[in-house]
Amino acid sequence: MNLAVHLAIAPIVIPALAAPLALLVMRRRRRLGITISFASCFAMLAAALGLLVQSRDGIIRTYELGDWEAPFGIVLVTDRLATIMLVLAAVMALLALLHAVLTKADRDGWHFHPLLQFQLLGLNGAFLTGDLFNLFVFFEVLLIASYGLMVHGQGSARLKAGVQYVVVNIIGSSLFLIALGLLYALTGTLNMADMGLRIAAIGPDDQWLLRVAALLLVSVFALKAALVPLHLWLPRTYAVATPAVAALFAIMTKVGVYSLIRVVPQVLGDDAGSAAWAPAPYLLPAAVVTAVVGFAGVFVARRLSEQAAYAIIGSTGTLMIAVAAWQVDTLGAALYYLVHSTLAGAALFLIADVVARRRASFSDTISSGPAFCQRQAVGLLFLAAAIATVGLPPLSGFIGKLLIMESVADTASWGWAWTAILLTTLAGVIGFARAGSAVFWKEGPVSDGAEPAHVSRSDMAAPAIAILLLAALSVAAGPATALGNAAAAQVLDAPATARAVLGER
Amino acid sequence: MISLEFLVASAIGVLVAGGIYLTLRGRTFQVVLGLTLFSYAVNLFLFASGRLVVGRAPIWSKSVTDYADPLPQALVLTAIVITFGMTALAVILMLRSFLETGSDQVDGAPCDNEPAADRADDRADDREDAA
Numbered sequence: 001m002n003l004a005v006h007l008a009i010a011p012i013v014i015p016a017l018a019a020p021l022a023l024l025v026m027r028r029r030r031r032l033g034i035t036i037s038f039a040s041c042f043a044m045l046a047a048a049l050g051l052l053v054q055s056r057d058g059i060i061r062t063y064e065l066g067d068w069e070a071p072f073g074i075v076l077v078t079d080r081l082a083t084i085m086l087v088l089a090a091v092m093a094l095l096a097l098l099h100a101v102l103t104k105a106d107r108d109g110w111h112f113h114p115l116l117q118f119q120l121l122g123l124n125g126a127f128l129t130g131d132l133f134n135l136f137v138f139f140e141v142l143l144i145a146s147y148g149l150m151v152h153g154q155g156s157a158r159l160k161a162g163v164q165y166v167v168v169n170i171i172g173s174s175l176f177l178i179a180l181g182l183l184y185a186l187t188g189t190l191n192m193a194d195m196g197l198r199i200a201a202i203g204p205d206d207q208w209l210l211r212v213a214a215l216l217l218v219s220v221f222a223l224k225a226a227l228v229p230l231h232l233w234l235p236r237t238y239a240v241a242t243p244a245v246a247a248l249f250a251i252m253t254k255v256g257v258y259s260l261i262r263v264v265p266q267v268l269g270d271d272a273g274s275a276a277w278a279p280a281p282y283l284l285p286a287a288v289v290t291a292v293v294g295f296a297g298v299f300v301a302r303r304l305s306e307q308a309a310y311a312i313i314g315s316t317g318t319l320m321i322a323v324a325a326w327q328v329d330t331l332g333a334a335l336y337y338l339v340h341s342t343l344a345g346a347a348l349f350l351i352a353d354v355v356a357r358r359r360a361s362f363s364d365t366i367s368s369g370p371a372f373c374q375r376q377a378v379g380l381l382f383l384a385a386a387i388a389t390v391g392l393p394p395l396s397g398f399i400g401k402l403l404i405m406e407s408v409a410d411t412a413s414w415g416w417a418w419t420a421i422l423l424t425t426l427a428g429v430i431g432f433a434r435a436g437s438a439v440f441w442k443e444g445p446v447s448d449g450a451e452p453a454h455v456s457r458s459d460m461a462a463p464a465i466a467i468l469l470l471a472a473l474s475v476a477a478g479p480a481t482a483l484g485n486a487a488a489a490q491v492l493d494a495p496a497t498a499r500a501v502l503g504e505r
Numbered sequence: 506m507i508s509l510e511f512l513v514a515s516a517i518g519v520l521v522a523g524g525i526y527l528t529l530r531g532r533t534f535q536v537v538l539g540l541t542l543f544s545y546a547v548n549l550f551l552f553a554s555g556r557l558v559v560g561r562a563p564i565w566s567k568s569v570t571d572y573a574d575p576l577p578q579a580l581v582l583t584a585i586v587i588t589f590g591m592t593a594l595a596v597i598l599m600l601r602s603f604l605e606t607g608s609d610q611v612d613g614a615p616c617d618n619e620p621a622a623d624r625a626d627d628r629a630d631d632r633e634d635a636a
Binding site: 133137140144147151154155156159160162163164166167170171173174177178180181182184185190 | 528533536540543544547550551553554555556576577580583584587588590591594595598599601602605606611612613
């Protein structure tokens with residue numbers, strides 16, 4: 001038995017084992033539970049890095065569950081894109097976990113650690129699977145865990161937002177199932193690679209049905225990615241969630257983007273008849289509006305966590321502007337920006353929490369209050385995260401946006417893309433400058449009674465690490481973009497993936 | 506003569522229409538009913554995606570050429586389990602939200618017929634009594 005082959009399933013097995021273990025020991029031995037949670041996240045990171053190194057040779061490896069041959073069984077596909085996402089998920093999990101433990105946010109409820117592990121199980125599964133129905137199942141796993149995490153810590157604001165979040169996602173899941181049912185009825189398969197081949201054989205009578213199915217599927221992914229006009233659920237949900245959880249949720253919108261990048265070239269490629277690149281004409285306008293809405297929200301937000309939530313929407317819009325062109329260099333730039341924007345979004349949420357913990361009754365509202373402890377240090381962190389998010393040099397946001405603008409310059413609609421990116425950058429700069437100067441520079445009236453809390457410096461660790469990772473991403477921009485371009489080339493080469501999954505036929 | 510396809514399709518259509526109407530209502534109980542109807546419709550739809558056939562062999566064997574497609578049945582089973590769990594979770598969450606905020610509106614707005622503050626107080630009293 002070759003262990004290296006079985007590495008592919010490790011990111012799914014590890015959290016599946018860690019979650020019930022953590023659940024069992026949590027009540028009596030909290031420290032042991034935290035240890036299990038950390039160990040599981042580090043093991044996932046190690047497995048993901050191992051897979052990333054393995055996938056460097058450009059071979060698309062498949063892992064057939066239960067040794068059932070594709071397309072009859074479920075396959076896991078580890079190519080460059082999937083392994084990049086796995087590494088990103090493990091890093092985000094460690095950041096969220098570290099912050100939750102340091103700020104004791106994991107003690108607000110009983111089940112933070114098991115839920116976190118189940119969330120990771122869903123995320124890793126969604127990144128790995130090569131089967132469309134299995135993708136739905138892993139979406140559900142990560143959603144169910146996210147419902148629990150979303151209302152972690154309780155409180156009426158969280159419960160209210162939680163109800164809306166659950167209702168929206170149940171409807172999204174139902175639409176996903178309808179799209180799956182249509183695609184299965186038309187092609188008779190659920191394996192993505194197989195579906196991509198069989199979709200060419202659909203008769204002219206069924207082309208309209210195929211188009212409906214394709215667009216429904218894409219709408220569901222757009223809902224997960226919070227593209228306008230399907231973004232309304234996000235700001236309230238993310239702004240009221242426990243900050244460590246919100247930081248982890250920064251990768252959840254990216255699952256929607258990932259699914260689009262994975263499914264559209266593979267299933268709805270050139271051969272797909274009426275559904276060939278069906279979402280392409282709608283994606284660019286939606287992305288442009290998303291970027292504008294997101295950064296307008298950054299401009300007008302009243303709280304730092306709300307601002308971070310809108311920054312997530314805005315960066316998803318910027319990301320989709322690049323994805324919507326469906327070319328190797330634009331998609332490569334998009335992947336670089338995807339990693340960057342996930343880390344930057346998480347950093348913003350964590351810093352909002354760091355501020356809120358120090359300002360007593362002012363919390364993280366964008367208003368000037370009395371000076372609070374370690375204000376310079378927190379202010380510097382906020383400055384770095386804001387620079388990264390809006391895309392000013394020297395951090396990776398600048399490189400990401402530059403790459404996107406350079407790569408879309410050859411496309412027909414480059415004017416829209418450039419205008420949107422430049423204008424939203426300006427709006428973002430002003431919005432963050434306004435928030436930063438109100439919170440960190442001006443001194444307002446001392447609030448009645450509530451003394452600003454003295455908090456240990458340790459809670460700045462997780463956001464500082466996120467900023468350091470962004471700096472590393474900027475320094476290593478060369479190798480990172482090379483990897484992004486290679487991953488993009490691999491994911492756009494649908495026939496090669498089909499050969500790897502189904503064997504030579 | 507009404508065909509089987511027409512019957513199932515119209516049933517799915519009615520369920521979806523009712524489900525969407527109820528889901529768009531303001532109160533959480535109606536939303537739960539709407540989600541339930543909608544998920545029933547989706548399950549029926551998934552089931553029908555294997556084509557509606559009567560009296561075929563259930564499991565594939567080499568001698569049988571005409572068989573009922575087993576895959577949608579497996580898919581429906583998965584979907585039923587998931588939607589059942591989801592519905593239970595939604596009910597609990599909405600109940601908690603109602604107890605916590607004193608409002609059973611999805612957007613958390615106060616109810617029309619009863620001032621929200623009174624209701625929240627009532628709930629708080631109830632909880633104290635229970636404790």
